[in-house]
Amino acid sequence: xxxxxxxxxxxxxxEGENATMNCSYKTSINNLQWYRQNSGRGLVHLILIRSNxxxxxxxxxxxxxDTSKKSSSLLxxxxxxxxxxxxxxxxxxxxxxxxxxxxxxxxxIP
Amino acid sequence: xxxxxxxxxxxxxxKRETATLKCYPxxxxxxxxxxxxxxxxxxxxxxxxxxxxQSDKGSIPDRFSAQQFSDYxxxxxxxSLELGDSALYFCASRxxxxxxxxxxxxxxxxxx
Numbered sequence: 001x002x003x004x005x006x007x008x009x010x011x012x013x014x015e016g017e018n019a020t021m022n023c024s025y026k027t028s029i030n031n032l033q034w035y036r037q038n039s040g041r042g043l044v045h046l047i048l049i050r051s052n053x054x055x056x057x058x059x060x061x062x063x064x065x066d067t068s069k070k071s072s073s074l075l076x077x078x079x080x081x082x083x084x085x086x087x088x089x090x091x092x093x094x095x096x097x098x099x100x101x102x103x104x105x106x107x108x109i110p
Numbered sequence: 111x112x113x114x115x116x117x118x119x120x121x122x123x124x125k126r127e128t129a130t131l132k133c134y135p136x137x138x139x140x141x142x143x144x145x146x147x148x149x150x151x152x153x154x155x156x157x158x159x160x161x162x163x164q165s166d167k168g169s170i171p172d173r174f175s176a177q178q179f180s181d182y183x184x185x186x187x188x189x190s191l192e193l194g195d196s197a198l199y200f201c202a203s204r205x206x207x208x209x210x211x212x213x214x215x216x217x218x219x220x221x222x
Contacts, residue, residue, distance in 0.1 A: 009210060035153070037211070043145065043153040086211065098147075098198065100213035 006089060006101040014109050019076040021104040023089030024069075030094045032065055034074050037086040037103070046074075046087075081110045112136055114214035116201050122220045123191050131186040131217045135203030139212070141165070142184040144176060145200040147216075153200060159184055160206055191221045 006023045013019050023032070034046045049056045049065045049072065056063045062075040076083055089101045115134040123129050135142050141160045145153035146169075155168035159178035170176070173191075178184045182203075188195060202213045 043155070045152045088211070088213075090213075098200070098213075098216055100200075100202070100211075102210040102212055 006087075006104050008104060009102070010105045010107075012107040012109065013079055015079060015081055017079055019079050019083070019106055019108070021074045021087050021089075021106070023072045023074070023101050025072075025089075025091045025099070025101075026070065027091070027093060027099075029067070029091045031092050032063075032072050033090045033092065034061075034063060034072075035088045035090060035100075037088060043088065076106075079106075079108045081108050083108045114139075114201055114203050114212050116199075116214035116217050118217060119215065120218045120220075122222065124222050125191055125193060127191050127221075129188045129191060129219060131188070131199050131201075131219070133184045133186070133201030133203075133214060135182050135184070135201075136212055139203035139205055140182060141204050141206045142178055142182070143202045143204075143211070144170075144184070144186050145202070147198045147200065148194075149197070156186070188219075193221050195219060196221045 029051050031048055031050045033048045035043045036046055037043050047058045047063050049063050060077045065072045084107050086103045086105050088103045091099045117132045143158045144156040146156055147153040156170040157176050158166045162178045174188050176186045198216045198218050200213055200216045202211050204211045
């Protein structure tokens, strides 16, 4: 399967702590994207990192990409209860085909 | 391992035509979601089914309808197609109540 895999499947932390989610994939990519899903419905795009980039920041989000290991990580710093959601990585190949990971369910305890 | 299968991968239609997209969830998955992703946009939730019944409805136009069949596969029927319907349509499945949402590779619909 070309689908990415994420770990952990579920993560529970206290408010204020950092949350780290990992994504591994199998094929060559053009870019990798992280999405957030609230309440099992819509997906919200968080950040995109291109294959020639190694690290990217956006607010409290930090994404790294290691193409040699075919892996990426999403770090959410100073977590808040409102960060509780499912987080997905999606790899995009040169043919603009999307392959989503199965997601990490994050619970931030107030 | 079996994944979510969507067909067709690519579909080209003309305005005012109809289209049917199919989604075959992973075996034993009872919940199916449909998403529409326009160019440069976030995937928008359209509709979901649990045990062959509609469980939630998002921004699905009235021209679209969907159903889940007894074998749990789902079809998204789109009528009176418009240029703005050109998008990538994702299907995803899960076992209700569990973490882990499995996405298909999408159907790229182009309306000319």
